[in-house]
C-alpha cells in the first residue's frame with residue numbers, strides 16, 4: 001500500500017456502541033476514537049469485552065449468530081455498519097491476526113498469495129511474486145523463508161507462523177490490523193520480535209491490539225483503553241494511564257490487585 005497522508009482525524013469513531021449476546025450485555029455505551037498510524041491497546045480482566053470490542057472494528061461479530069451490535073462506528077467518517085458496506089470488503093481493509101496462528105495447510109507462498117488471488121489483486125505471476133515478497137518482508141519473515149517458499153506452512157515455528165499470518169493479512173493491503181493476543185503462544189524471543197515489528201508497522205497502519213500483558217501494552221502502545229464489565233473505564237495516552245490512572249479500578253488492575 002502507498003503511504004497515506006497523516007491526519008489528526010481518527011481512523012475509527014465509536015459512539016454509544018453496545019454488543020449483546022442474546023440477553024447478555026457484553027459491551028455497553030462505548031465511546032472511543034482510535035488514531036491512525038498508532039498502536040491502541042485494549043486491556044482489562046478476562047471477560048470484560050476486549051475481543052468483542054476488537055471484532056466491532058471489522059464486523060466479525062456479524063459472524064456470531066447470537067451477537068447484536070448497536071451504536072455508530074465510523075471508519076474515516078463512513079458508517080461501517082451502513083447498508084452499503086460489504087463486510088467482506090471491509091475485512092480486507094481491516095485485517096485480523098488471532099491468538100493462535102492458523103496458517104492454511106498449504107505452502108508458505110500460497111498462504112500469502114491467498115488474499116491477492118481471492119480479491120484479484122495481481123495482474124501476473126510476477127506481480128503476485130512481488131506482493132508475496134513485499135508482505136513477507138513487512139512481516140519480518142522474508143529472510144527466513146525466501147529459499148523455502150514451497151514448504152508447507154505448518155512446518156514453520158509458531159513464531160514464524162504468527163508472522164506468516166501477519167504477512168497474509170498484509171498481502172491484501174489493509175489499512176488497519178487488529179491483533180487478538182498475538183503473542184500469547186509465543187516464547188519471549190518471538191514475542192520481542194513481534195513487538196519490534198508492531199513498532200515498525202505502526203508508521204503505516206492503524207493497529208489495535210488486545211493484550212493480557214500490561215508490560216506489553218506499556219512497551220508497544222501509544223494509547224491504552226481499560227475495559228471492565230463491558231464498560232470503557234479509562235482511555236488515555238499509555239504513559240499517563242500507567243503512571244497516573246484517574247479511576248481506582250484502572251489503578252487496581254494495573255497494580256495487579258485484580259484480573
Ligand SMILES: Nc1ncnc2c1ncn2[C@@H]1O[C@H](COP(=O)(O)OP(=O)(O)OP(=O)(O)O)[C@@H](O)[C@H]1O
Nearest residue numbers: 021024026045046047048049050051052053064066
Ligand atoms: N458467543 C458468545 N455467546 C455468549 N456470550 C459470549 C459470547 N462471546 C463472548 N461472550 C461473553 O461476553 C463477554 C465478553 O467476552 P470477550 O471474549 O469479549 O472478553 P475478553 O475481555 O476478550 O475476555 P478474555 O480476556 O478472557 O479473552 C464474556 O462474558 C463472554 O463470556
